[in-house]
Amino acid sequence: MADAEDNVPDSNRSKCAKAPGAAKDFTDDLKPAGPTGPDVLAKERNQSDVPIDELARHLLGRNDFLARQDRVLRVLENEPLFDKSKQMNLSRPDRYHLGLARAKKLRRLADQHGWDDEDHSMGQYLCDDVSPYMVHYAMFITTIREQGDERQRAHWTPKIQAGDVIGCYAQTELGHGSNVKGIECEARWDPKAQEFILHSPTLTASKWWNGTMGRTANHAIVVAQLLLPKSAESSEYVYHGPHPFIVQIRDMKTHENLPGIAVGDIGPKYGYSPMDNGYMLFDHFRIPHSAMLSNYSRVDPNTCTYSKPANPAVVYGSLTYVRASIIMHARLIMARAVTIAVRYGCVRRQFQDRDNNDKHAPELSVLDYPTVQIRILPLLATAFALHYTGEAMQNLYEGTRAQIDKGDFSKLAVLHAQSSGLKSLCTELAANSIETCRRAMGGHGFGGGSGYIQLNNDYLSKPTVEGDNWMITQQTASYLIKRMAAAVAGKGKPLDEVDEACRTWLKNEHEKNISPLDILRDDWKIVQAFQRRSRHLTYQAYVEREVKKRSWNSLLLQLRKVSHAESQSILVTNFYNALHSQQSQMSPTLQGHLTTLFRLFAFYTMDAEARDFLKANAVSDADLDELPTRIQQLMADIRPHAVRLVDSWKIPDFLLDSALGRYDGKVYEDLFNRAHRLNPLNEVTFNPHYKSDEIVMGRGSEELKRILAKL
């Protein structure tokens, strides 16, 4: 069981030592009171049989993740530019400077080491900056490839590859987000000049939030309302909805904004400090006909006619892939939050056992208290739950790729419809997990050494972006209600597996004299209980909407519940299936631990909404009463294995950037080092006397003037 020590990069281990040349003082020789963090974690690791490497391969085997992480990590650790230890002291403008410097360096490292795209992404992941290049690599390049026609691709691709064209994607506006049809920016075709006129008629038409645009990009994909004359001679214009245009926005030499364009960075935000989210307005800015990306929609420059081919629903499949990636990312966020919480929860001790008569007994690890366990261990289980659904989505996508490319989405259709609800639930769980863990860490959770500050500030964008979490649950609920309606009608063959499941439920369970499911003795019954509850809630919503004709908006809260119930059902089902599939060749030891985590996730989720399960006749009242006791027992079962379970996620110290969560447990040495040796504020001596406006000792009123100039 000593393998844990050998397999995790211990990049931070030397950082608690004094920097060479630093002044010596009496604190250099002090040690923390025992038991020390390293001793505590060694004991934790020795008491458990969790097979770390087997579990790590099981979780992170896809796409050579572990070897890639090690390879790229070794490069970044040796680059001073990627040292994170003092970056929290930087101003927001400096944080952009640093972000740009790192983005450039990463790209040069990619050239130098022959990294592929996945390696480069790994570099961004480990660097942990929201990179000023991010939207260039993501949306900009993808949009040119998918929306550009052959000639456009041929024109732009070499310029992008050379690094000359740096692009962003400008869709969202100051007054318009989720409702894309409502955007105000216009692209009006001028048949005489043979140009489009890009124009922002109002302030709310300003492009807003668009990453990479504020300071970095020299080009943009601009999504604007296409306006065409009714005919070549007409002066009457017709709206054709939002379309993408590629537009140069800054001078290629000076990088100054082009005349007729107001573009800049929107300023400090909750997170995303290194990213230049931008605003942009156009004042009758003219662009050529070739600017309109024309793989799908075209405008005939002479007749002004508009043509649009039957929509090749390629987006359908790739959206599923994007959603799967969001879930796979969410699980790593949770694993990271929980890794810190579990390790520090063991090292940190507080109070003796109240029932212990030995007044000299050591204080307990806080992770021994159920009040700490209940906040952390269900989240550990949830990271695994998210993993199996992310895997299932990716496997399905990859396994049916050939069909997808031919436009046959029959296998993916259900999952795609459900993916909105999954995005909503999973990013919500991950976003909440960070703050829940942080609060369980006591005072040090609030400190800069927690490792939670930037993690939280950046991740809190996720419940809003890529579809607001509350809004998009309507999509899943709408689909489920349609399928239930089809099942009630019951004509012909079922449309898909959800329709089929609804029919089965209507036939066998709905208003039938059936017993609740025996969830405490049979894991499969747990899965069935979640499914039965989801069907029940779907049916209720179907009745309200389709039978009683209730207004859609009055049902929104109920619809969200339907979506979440279905998403929870999918998570539980995929978790169960992964543990019981024939292909799974995991060791019985591992299977045992994963089964405990499965039950904890399922029971914890069920307990939070117990009444739903009762009303659906899915679980008995007596079994529901039993859940809190079961949950506490499952947590006690997991407790001794918690450290090795989080070790298995192999989050490197370099990424954690947390004194509390260090692999080696040197929590207090690291906290002290950050305060005493890495804090620039301690290099200045201040004048604290209120009657003087001297701020820094010996500098008169100079410092006050400097600060005032920044306000």
Add this chain to the structure above:
Amino acid sequence: MADAEDNVPDSNRSKCAKAPGAAKDFTDDLKPAGPTGPDVLAKERNQSDVPIDELARHLLGRNDFLARQDRVLRVLENEPLFDKSKQMNLSRPDRYHLGLARAKKLRRLADQHGWDDEDHSMGQYLCDDVSPYMVHYAMFITTIREQGDERQRAHWTPKIQAGDVIGCYAQTELGHGSNVKGIECEARWDPKAQEFILHSPTLTASKWWNGTMGRTANHAIVVAQLLLPKSAESSEYVYHGPHPFIVQIRDMKTHENLPGIAVGDIGPKYGYSPMDNGYMLFDHFRIPHSAMLSNYSRVDPNTCTYSKPANPAVVYGSLTYVRASIIMHARLIMARAVTIAVRYGCVRRQFQDRDNNDKHAPELSVLDYPTVQIRILPLLATAFALHYTGEAMQNLYEGTRAQIDKGDFSKLAVLHAQSSGLKSLCTELAANSIETCRRAMGGHGFGGGSGYIQLNNDYLSKPTVEGDNWMITQQTASYLIKRMAAAVAGKGKPLDEVDEACRTWLKNEHEKNISPLDILRDDWKIVQAFQRRSRHLTYQAYVEREVKKRSWNSLLLQLRKVSHAESQSILVTNFYNALHSQQSQMSPTLQGHLTTLFRLFAFYTMDAEARDFLKANAVSDADLDELPTRIQQLMADIRPHAVRLVDSWKIPDFLLDSALGRYDGKVYEDLFNRAHRLNPLNEVTFNPHYKSDEIVMGRGSEELKRILAKL
């Protein structure tokens, strides 16, 4: 109804205009698309009959709050040092510089305008910095006054008043927080030298988190384990537990650390940027006998004997007052969060009504969607709920002050015991409210103009400080279990009102054939339902602990539930009492609105834990099923009055510092102004090309070197 416009300071209204001298561009003439924010809010304010000024006096009448707020606000608004519009761009070290400059200026303004302590506190509240002087004014001065003997008070008070002595309070250590008895710092009496020797034997003994200590203070109250020789001749030492000492820590002229002391700032944190939370270690640092604060405990310097008078439980009463202040503060935090959310929720529009056939209908205000209402309106109701319990606690304290000063706490005892649970629940509700509101604001909630960033970052300390929210629920539960045990024993007269209520419940309700309470038709039954449920949970916990002798730690989750149920019951009871007390002279209109808010708070709280109420036989299953519909109806009732209800809290724009929450509704103008005219990052032109390590255009590798030097 035009009074709303007149009574709220409109300090931000001019801030969207161009600064004089700024370059002119085409964006200057752009207006947002209609309906504009000012029009929307005017319509909202016109459609409601909420009597704003009556409600404002009702909520904020105590202690001349409103007039004081206006008076101090006028002063701060005219001081450039208190301009908040660009402060988010500052580095953390600069944020301390600014904080210190503001703290000094506030104190000078107090001298200049003859402000009393309350005025000065109002200045800190409006400035909204966690001030580097904060602990000096709060803990330091109070501790000298309460723990110092007459001679010590006479010695230190003039120096403090002159501003020469600036102090902090050093109790918490790197390895020791809630468990004060576990601190490691020692004060060992050396009878030969007639001095105490302060010493930090380990790294975890370092003082930690102590505000004002890192850079500002020149003195500290140091809490250390008192070690005395067994007798004057003995070399054997005896621990006497933690005691406070006053210690000079920095040179009075140079402000440099004194030899033998390592003291500094702990570095960046989640919030509290302007505050210098510190660390401090002692290396056999000698202090005189007079350093030990000796109002209660004394050491005879010659015989080394220790004396401690019977503890005069003064702390008992004042703690209740502190807890009441925390709740009163929490309500203002919630009011602030909700003010932003309600105003922007009206201005922001998204999607047409799905059931509306008119395709040109305007988009709906997001506050019209139940999915937005459910996140914001129950929080609005909660701010009122907190208000009445804070008031009740302060009234009780003030009404019985004469008794308290004589050491008679009979009236306060119950409330004091319950105040732990209330602190836990109320700060939890307030802390969560900020993020809940933020997420309901879409993308702009993540932006710097939201007004939520600093609010959240600072307030998130509260669930941990002054007693960790999860830990201290044990104190309330422990008390409740004792009272239930006394009631079961039933001997003699009841100890207090809780004992009496337990006896009544045992006699009339426990295991009796009683009906659930008719909560839907009678508000008093709602109160009774919360009380019955709290008694039921208390009784269950009593049985587990006292009858079945379950271990304390295994019951922690149940104990937290008991504490929260009791706290909710107190909140509901005080809210009801305030509306039905004979003294209340509010208008029927106001009473109507407050009753709606009361029901919303009660039903929303009940619905979240519905099963508890069923198990306690407090509410019928059918009534619980009805709650979601009732909640939605109550929210629809409140919706048209939401803007005037938040206006009544009179949070000035200067404090909100929020583009989204501006009183005048000029949301988009303000967001654009912050981005386009107040963002220093837009003054720099960058070189985005990855092959070059030039960061700022035309400056070669200079900028890269500057940034690297900060890492």
